[in-house]
Amino acid sequence: MWKWLHSYADPERAYKLAGKLLPWFSAIALGMIGVGSIWGLMFAPVDYQQGDSYRIIFIHVPAASMSMSAYMAMASSAFIGLVWQIKAADWAAAAIAPVGAVLTFIALITGATWGKPMWGTWWVWDARLTSELVLLFLYLGVISLYAAFEDKVLAARAAGILAIVGVINIPIIKYSVEWWNSLHQPATIKITEESSMPMEMLAPLLINILGFGVMIGAITLVRFRAEILARNGMRPWVRELAKAEGVK
Amino acid sequence: MNNRRKKRLALASALIGGVAAIASLLLYALNSNLNLFYTPTEIVHGKTDTGVKPEAGQRIRIGGMVTEGSVVRDPNSLHIEFAVHDAAGGEVIVTYDDLLPDLFREGQGIVAQGTLTDDGKLEATEVLARHDENYMPPEVAEAMGQSHQQMDYSEEQKAGSY
Numbered sequence: 001m002w003k004w005l006h007s008y009a010d011p012e013r014a015y016k017l018a019g020k021l022l023p024w025f026s027a028i029a030l031g032m033i034g035v036g037s038i039w040g041l042m043f044a045p046v047d048y049q050q051g052d053s054y055r056i057i058f059i060h061v062p063a064a065s066m067s068m069s070a071y072m073a074m075a076s077s078a079f080i081g082l083v084w085q086i087k088a089a090d091w092a093a094a095a096i097a098p099v100g101a102v103l104t105f106i107a108l109i110t111g112a113t114w115g116k117p118m119w120g121t122w123w124v125w126d127a128r129l130t131s132e133l134v135l136l137f138l139y140l141g142v143i144s145l146y147a148a149f150e151d152k153v154l155a156a157r158a159a160g161i162l163a164i165v166g167v168i169n170i171p172i173i174k175y176s177v178e179w180w181n182s183l184h185q186p187a188t189i190k191i192t193e194e195s196s197m198p199m200e201m202l203a204p205l206l207i208n209i210l211g212f213g214v215m216i217g218a219i220t221l222v223r224f225r226a227e228i229l230a231r232n233g234m235r236p237w238v239r240e241l242a243k244a245e246g247v248k
Numbered sequence: 249m250n251n252r253r254k255k256r257l258a259l260a261s262a263l264i265g266g267v268a269a270i271a272s273l274l275l276y277a278l279n280s281n282l283n284l285f286y287t288p289t290e291i292v293h294g295k296t297d298t299g300v301k302p303e304a305g306q307r308i309r310i311g312g313m314v315t316e317g318s319v320v321r322d323p324n325s326l327h328i329e330f331a332v333h334d335a336a337g338g339e340v341i342v343t344y345d346d347l348l349p350d351l352f353r354e355g356q357g358i359v360a361q362g363t364l365t366d367d368g369k370l371e372a373t374e375v376l377a378r379h380d381e382n383y384m385p386p387e388v389a390e391a392m393g394q395s396h397q398q399m400d401y402s403e404e405q406k407a408g409s410y
Binding site: 045046047048049050054057079082083084085117118119120121124125126127161164165167168172179180181182183185186187188196197198200201 | 253256257260263264267268271275279282283284285287311348349350351359374375376377378379380381382383384385386387388390
């Protein structure tokens with residue numbers, strides 16, 4: 001089984017596999033986010049306290065939870081790249097980083113816009129908000145470290161170590177609302193017990209969370225393919241590909 | 249796995265383990281300082297682990313539930329006085345002179361920032377509503393007897409009292 005997986009460390013095969021997966025990921029992501037957003041924003045019932053303002057949850061929660069998942073995916077790829085020295089894993093980590101950074105930014109902005117009318121403030125330095133801001137800085141650090149070195153093997157090692165060290169922030173974000181008292185409310189979606197939200201609100205939210213996850217996959221595949229081409233520009237198979245597509 | 253990979257795996261795992269250990273020690277040391285607010289019980293009786301009580305004149309945040317029936321408003325100005333309590337039984341009076349957030353109601357969780365006065369009241373400069381994790385449609389809330397009335401301000405109050 002490991003042999004079979006190993007063959008995809010070859011850049012050409014990884015490039016082709018990513019190309020085959022891309023349309024599926026794109027179609028599923030578009031479908032799920034379309035259904036989840038229209039259902040959530042237009043048809044889900046209003047909240048008894050917040051009225052329509054609560055609907056920002058259908059963007060905020062998927063962006064926030066997926067910003068953490070994207071970080072875990074990036075750190076795992078960086079770990080594999082660092083230990084087994086598989087370049088394709090390093091490229092995958094570099095491809096995910098900006099996607100995760102944008103999601104973190106969306107989560108922070110939507111949270112602030114909701115916080116102003118509901119809490120009465122854009123920002124407060126409580127544990128949840130601060131640790132999510134640290135996550136954004138970690139992403140930016142990984143992106144800039146990878147960009148800072150001309151030698152991409154060295155760049156991937158430096159960025160990979162930062163990504164792995166930053167993993168410690170993920171449980172802190174997740175449990176910040178339980179370990180300390182904060183202005184941010186605890187999680188609504190619970191895995192072990194019943195969620196504190198009725199099904200007609202929960203269903204579109206879950207669809208959107210999954211949709212955001214698949215969307216990260218789709219955008220990462222595009223960036224991963226570009227990264228492979230950029231790192232293998234001198235290889236014969238890339239030159240042939242360029243010739244076939246008529247690029248000068 | 250060959251030896252070089254084993255070594256790198258051990259190094260990377262040691263890195264993760266080390267960082268996790270440092271972070272947990274750091275968070276353990278900082279523990280109570282990472283809380284956003286004092287609970288009313290902590291203001292009245294002191295913190296459970298250290299017994300530290302906030303002193304009069306200190307700028308602090310307090311978080312808890314607005315006690316039902318405790319809200320007293322001045323009809324001619326925005327001045328409002330209400331009690332904040334928590335499940336452990338502490339209660340602190342908060343005074344405030346500005347517009348309250350939309351979610352402010354009796355029974356609602358709030359976080360107020362201000363200075364503690366000599367008679368143990370909190371003179372708030374900022375009151376934030378704390379939303380809980382429960383979401384439900386209005387029909388369900390009504391069936392559960394949880395419909396909430398919004399605060400309404402009279403024209404005179406909206407005109408301001410400054």
